[in-house]
Amino acid sequence: MSREIKIERMEALIPIINKLQDVFNTIGTDSIQLPQIVVVGAQSSGKSSVLEALVGRSFLPRGTGIVTRCPTILQLIYSPKEDREHRTSLEGTMDVDEWARFLHKPDRIFTNFDDVREEIERETDHKAGTNKGICSEPISLKIYSTKVVNLTVVDLPGIVKVPAGDQPEDIEDQINNLILSYIRNPNSIVLAVSSANNDMATSESLKLAKEADPEGRRTLAVVTKLDLMDAGTDAVDVLCGRVVPVKLGIIGVVNRSQLDIQNKKSIEDAINDEAAYLQRKYPTLASRNGTPYLAKTLNRLLMHHIRDCLPELKTRVNVMISQFQTVLQSYGEDVKDKSQTLLQIITKFASAYNATINGTSRNIETTELCGGARICYIFHETFGSTLISIDPVSGLSKLDILTAIRNATGPRPALFVPEVTFELLVKRQIRRLEEPSLRCVELVHEEMQRIIQHCGTEVQQEMLRFPKVHESIIEVVTQLLRRRLPKTNEMVENLVCIELAYINTKHPDFHRETDSLLRASDHSVVNEQEKKRQQRPQMVPSSLHAITNGELEPPGPGAAKV
Template identity: 65%
Template sequence: MEALIPIINKLQDVFHSVGTDIIQLPQIAVVGSQSSGKSSVLESLVGRDLLPRGIGIVTRRPLILQLIHNDLDNHHTKTIDGIDIVSKEWGEFHHNKNKIYTDFDEIRQEIEAETERVSGSNKGISSEPIHLKIHSPKVVNLTLLDLPGLTKVPVGDQPKDIEIQIRELILKYISNPICVILAITPANTDMATSEALKVARDVDPDGRRTLAVVTKLDLMDAGTDAIDILMGRVIPVKLGLIGVVNRSQQDINNKKSVSDSIQDEVAFLQKKYPSIANRNGTKYLAKALNRLLMHHIRDCLPELKTRLNLQAAHYQSLLSSYGEPIEDKSATLLQLITKFSAEYCHTIDGTAKYIETTELCGGARICYIFHETFGRTLECVDPLGGLTQIDVLTAIRNATGPRPALFVPEVSFELLVKRQVKRLEEPSLRCVELVHEEMQRIIQHCSNYSTQEWLRFPKLHDAIVEVVTSLLRRRLPVTNNMVNNLIAIELAYINTKHPDFADACGVMHSSLEDQRQNHPRETPNERAVATGEGTEGSQCGSQSFSASSFPEGRAGSWRGMLKTPQDLLQVPVPVKLSARELRDCEVIERLIKSYFLIVRKNIQDTVPKAVMHFLVNHVKDCLQSELVGQLYKLDKLDDLLTESDDMARKRSEAEDMVTALQKDGKMIAEIRETNLW
């Protein structure tokens, strides 16, 4: 079981090399208030002075301290000024792998420099850890996480919310359920108010993974002792309490060695607490932490294996989704073009692999445009919309010329029906526009279901969008011209012999005959008005003018009112139409309505067919050949298949994670269950 801690250290190194903390590893986090003796405890465990000291916050970044036990014959040789210096104790930083530190003062300086490099010099903190390995025959295999000391009041240029920042940083690490909490509390303070125990209890209310260390036993008031505290009678902690004696500031100033301090600690405990001296002190703490960490790792190992396997499968799947490195660019480009073309056509045909369930798209939306949007719009067009009886009567009169007509002139019908048919042109062109917009939207729809590929090759995606957009843009005026021609065809020849129109005329004629039989004949005055006859005054159109028609009451005064030719155009139209005029208008309106419905039915049928032939089907048939012709060129291969920086970075990260997880999996697999007990 002794091999467990070195394996966890290796796992820690592997995951740090890929810059991630997706797998939480078992570790011991050291928590305590400022000046509680955290640094002294850690230095006692190492046996050397190596941590920065000072006023205020000194530890401003987490320090992952890996203690690696060396045999006495294991050493490191360093050459200085041509002289080989053999050292059995040395350190190394993960951020500076190529350098070995045999001078522990230099290690302290490097910790300070690396802290300021990331956290700055304004006493701010950072969650990015520093990794330090210490190789020594004086240490036991142990991994410790030194966290910034808890504080209450900002000092100097510290941030105003420094207390909250430190607390959140500590909670980030100790909230990990497989993290053992080493709570440092000085003996010369009230244990009930210990900030370290309080923050530990927030995440570990049962105290199952909290070990308390009571420091500064030698600084208690005269006549008092910590026997009740160390026996767990004051604050019970399930993993126990261990008391230690720290070096005083005077000892540190006087360069008192850690080894001498440990000897004095043993003597103090034997004298002050003889009954429990063997269960306290730095040496006992080191062995207890080593044993505790090994058992903790053993308990966490099954879950750790499971998480490693799950993460390995996840990142392997993620790596596969990013695509393999390109070997044959020509084949890859042709494959991507073909895939996009097929997906585009399948979306129109309704056979796409991914069917949208939240909204209509592709061919379904085009069908909706044809039969719902366009069809209903045409049905809402009133055959007689914008046409008044005065307009009809004016057209009839203009078509008869100077002579009164015995029958309704056909020219007036043709003139008016063309005017109404022309109104179908705008909704027909709008139908083309809506289908064109949907064809454009299909591009984005296809891109959404090939996100990884288009994120990987953004230039290829942009080029495909440009080619398809250009093809659609070229087909739009062709389709519009065809629709305009359909309307022009209807306007070019008014087929009054159309079977449906002939039937409607027959029905209308019978209706008018019945109406004449059921109404009295016109009076002479009405007939005179209808035929333009009269004996007094002059007529213009159907209006009979007499002297009584004007305010002056004189027959000749109206001639002075018509001074210019334009005035002749403004002759008033009668407000009340005669019975014959009403029948003529009714005949024309019925004929217009009957013929308009025939044309509308034709347009409603032929416009969608024209759009399908000239736009939709043409794009489907020509899409792949258009893309190949525009993009499949040797001089464009490298540029189109250039991966985005973001995708290349993600693939590299996924590859590193897969490699790291596989390596860690092999390390864990080498551990036999028989070696855990």
């Protein structure tokens, strides 16, 4: 009696894991690696037939080429007839023993499994497109039945080697990466499917399983199509693990043929024929092979695997619950007036932005300049030093100036410097101010973009509580700054054009520099005259000295006549 209670309690573990899986599929997180059975196999190896045999219904899409293009999370839930919990909400279907439900359509109940197939095809085209490509986003399907055991399996796209049709060239790498992302989960059981009419040593599914599970502790092999082996051969060595040993075992099954599917042969009849074939062909191994034995084995393996993983899962879930409760509490109470709350958030963000520019922010940076201080630095230090470093006559040689003067005077030699030449050369130098001015605008724009992120710390509480609103505010402000940048550049270009349009020679700075040049010129002229004056008196004293000494006679009255 105690053993039955223990088994019943372990059976309850799978539905609990299914609920967790639904939650994580809904919120889109893979922070917890749940125990599950992952079906891996080459294209057309019989994966779909194995899954349909486990369910007892034909519900998976079939066709040529790659059909399974999205991971399909299949949750089998045993629902006995006396258990009406899941059927009380189904009006008019109280006596239905099997039904299905998709996670993306929780309000619809599927009692016709042809509709289930069509929905899988429709959702696959929606997620992966119609060009035979694949998608990593899973399709979650629950099947309630009185004929199944509690089980969770993930059906993955079949392994291919050559792209077909509109498939991308790297379809093989895409499928392999998708498969490895599931089977590398240490809590997953790998169900490697291989066909018996191919050499077991060349099985692609076992190759990938060994890559993710080198020790083989969580790999179970399934050999399909036992009835299609060449005449005179059998799979005894393969099923006994003499060819490729697998720790969890190797189970052989017989699939429905394509003719059986076209003739609508029921899965129940196919399982009976499978049992008869195994009893006839492999009498000593019949009890440890076949679809019913595979279902029980998978159920047992999954229950024990969940039991082994449960302590770690429980700890991880408790930690996540604590973390999310803290985040939930930080969001505060429910918002009653959304318009008022939105206006308050926008106002607070605008105030924080202005405070960062004006330097009145509560969180003042001490490690670097930011906000208005950095804008001031850009104007006075970066831009100012760049203007000072520009030499007004840089790029103008004496030959250039002389050539410009001669070109402005035409056939007449120049007596004075023409004003046309002066304006031409000055405008050429003024244009050099445009590039550093535009660079200054760009630096200020970058800083104003940085302020958006910096002032986010001022509204940290609102940012955590309403992340989408905060993202929208940042996007609006960023777009506003981006729209004003061309206008600002245009204004700077217009200012330079204004300076080029009229050279104001009456400007005080112009007169100040002119006076300095004139004073410098007058000083040089005075110095030159002084030098000449100093040279002339040197001869006069020497003559007077000679006369005084009697060496020369002063000129007489008649000397002028001579």
